[in-house]
Amino acid sequence: MTSALAVISDLKADRDQLDRLLSTMDPAGWSAPTPAPGWTIAHQIAHLTATFRMAGLAATDPAVFQKIAATAGVNFDAAVDAAMAPYLALPPDQLLPRWRAEITNACDALAAVPLGEVVPWLVNPLPPAVLASAGMTELFAHGQDVADGLGIRVVRTDRVRHIVAFAVRTWQFGYVARGLTPPQTEFRFELTSPSGTEWTFGPEDAQNRISGSAVDFCLLVCRRRHHEDLTVKAVGELATRWLTIAQAYRGPAGQGREPGQFAAAGNG
Numbered sequence: 001m002t003s004a005l006a007v008i009s010d011l012k013a014d015r016d017q018l019d020r021l022l023s024t025m026d027p028a029g030w031s032a033p034t035p036a037p038g039w040t041i042a043h044q045i046a047h048l049t050a051t052f053r054m055a056g057l058a059a060t061d062p063a064v065f066q067k068i069a070a071t072a073g074v075n076f077d078a079a080v081d082a083a084m085a086p087y088l089a090l091p092p093d094q095l096l097p098r099w100r101a102e103i104t105n106a107c108d109a110l111a112a113v114p115l116g117e118v119v120p121w122l123v124n125p126l127p128p129a130v131l132a133s134a135g136m137t138e139l140f141a142h143g144q145d146v147a148d149g150l151g152i153r154v155v156r157t158d159r160v161r162h163i164v165a166f167a168v169r170t171w172q173f174g175y176v177a178r179g180l181t182p183p184q185t186e187f188r189f190e191l192t193s194p195s196g197t198e199w200t201f202g203p204e205d206a207q208n209r210i211s212g213s214a215v216d217f218c219l220l221v222c223r224r225r226h227h228e229d230l231t232v233k234a235v236g237e238l239a240t241r242w243l244t245i246a247q248a249y250r251g252p253a254g255q256g257r258e259p260g261q262f263a264a265a266g267n268g
Contacts, residue, residue: 004128010159030092034149050083052106059109133166141222167221167248174245208236221248223256
């Protein structure tokens, strides 16, 4: 298993990449729409700020975290809106430093968790490395929305391996989010990293297989591109169905993206 410190180091690098993008925007840019209906760039960063505040609390003050998480279990969408609200109310010159503070605090808090211990999360306690990987997944998804809102292509690196591994770990989430029973079989995942390395997961002889670009796979499981616009391919009836419902996060699936929505601009 990858160490928590290794994941957190890559999370910080992804944070810095998004931060450089945000630092170049003028105040008007924060009101630019993103592909998520009704969400501006400010909404995306407010959401990330709230998410990483939760991660920091999980590692430093579990009792407070669990009180907040209990609310999310009652009405997920309402809880997301409530968590975002105080940050969304901030002007850009206050939201940006607050985002920086919350994600940095979360990284430091997760890095300080003693080896072998877990931290509470929305359903089950997680090792810090797994929670940091979930944080990278959130950052990838909402950072992609920011980039799409600005019309910028994101340069991805092999740091996406943590997101890929997290998505493979949580491959059943798409079924759960739709009230479906996950199949009792394992998939084989064969994905090509940005550097050209082959990453494989699951049994070699699996009948249901997923293959293609690791970056496209991340776009798929974050529902930032429609599966028809990606290089990710499936073999087997179950795997083919999985492409249409794949997601690496709990909660409602959301609207996702339409076929051809980003065909002209590339996959990000």
